[in-house]
Amino acid sequence: MIELANVTHGYGDRPVLHDISLRLTERRIGLIGANGSGKSTLARLLNGLILPDSGQVLVDGLDTMKQGRAVRRKVGFVFPDAGTQIIMPTVAEDVTVGLRNRGLSKEEVAARVTDVLARYGLADHHDHAAHLLSGGQKQMLALAAVLVTEPEILVCDEPTTLLDRRNVRTVMETLRTLPQQVILLTHQLETLDDFDRVLVVGEGRVVFDGSPGNAIDHYIESIDAGAVPVGDQAGEPIRDL
Numbered sequence: 001m002i003e004l005a006n007v008t009h010g011y012g013d014r015p016v017l018h019d020i021s022l023r024l025t026e027r028r029i030g031l032i033g034a035n036g037s038g039k040s041t042l043a044r045l046l047n048g049l050i051l052p053d054s055g056q057v058l059v060d061g062l063d064t065m066k067q068g069r070a071v072r073r074k075v076g077f078v079f080p081d082a083g084t085q086i087i088m089p090t091v092a093e094d095v096t097v098g099l100r101n102r103g104l105s106k107e108e109v110a111a112r113v114t115d116v117l118a119r120y121g122l123a124d125h126h127d128h129a130a131h132l133l134s135g136g137q138k139q140m141l142a143l144a145a146v147l148v149t150e151p152e153i154l155v156c157d158e159p160t161t162l163l164d165r166r167n168v169r170t171v172m173e174t175l176r177t178l179p180q181q182v183i184l185l186t187h188q189l190e191t192l193d194d195f196d197r198v199l200v201v202g203e204g205r206v207v208f209d210g211s212p213g214n215a216i217d218h219y220i221e222s223i224d225a226g227a228v229p230v231g232d233q234a235g236e237p238i239r240d241l
């Protein structure tokens, strides 16, 4: 379970998140909000990619400040631009890299890599150049490279933004069937319809916390009411994929 207690965070002297306290227990949790509202900052706090300026983030009791490495083993993170997450030349190598230093034999590593590539539609691309994959395939590779490490919790920052309808469906189906807890940031509001809980972030605060339907209504109403600063509406949800 992830717990935030009075967390604040800013960049330089500019505050971005203000006094956030949350207990994230549900299996599927969505995070929505206008561009620049602080969703990615909040997501990155969850696995210690960034640290609170004050307050505490605990993952199963581990403090991201003091036990970052252990936290990152528990909490996998998928970045919005899969290309930036791909670090090795070939597809198989990229999936393998996360399994280093885990005490697995060569055979175990090879078996896990083969299995995960098959599961995410990349079996035929084992030795292909990772940077030559299509955008959707790169997104699946980014997901596979994180899931092969078997994190207990998965945080995905807009994993479907660059994808076509078919790949959105594939990624969402994958997220839906995972046994892990999933925390998903998205502007594609309809992908959250069957989630257990959705948080709306507004100007660095959680301004609504509830069911997908109520949260999405709240968010849309806040946009319609002009609560979102002019210029930030580019992230208006795409409701009709």
Ligand SMILES: Nc1ncnc2c1ncn2[C@@H]1O[C@H](COP(=O)(O)OP(=O)(O)OP(=O)(O)O)[C@@H](O)[C@H]1O
Pocket: 011, 016, 033, 034, 035, 036, 037, 038, 039, 040, 041, 042, 235
């Ligand atoms: N590394 C950084 N350095 C300085 N400012 C940053 C940094 N990362 C984010 N910010 C600022 O913090 C604020 C919140 O950004 P964040 O990326 O968390 O928002 P977001 O809700 O995820 O936005 P989007 O929906 O556009 O992805 C923005 O004003 C952004 O400019």
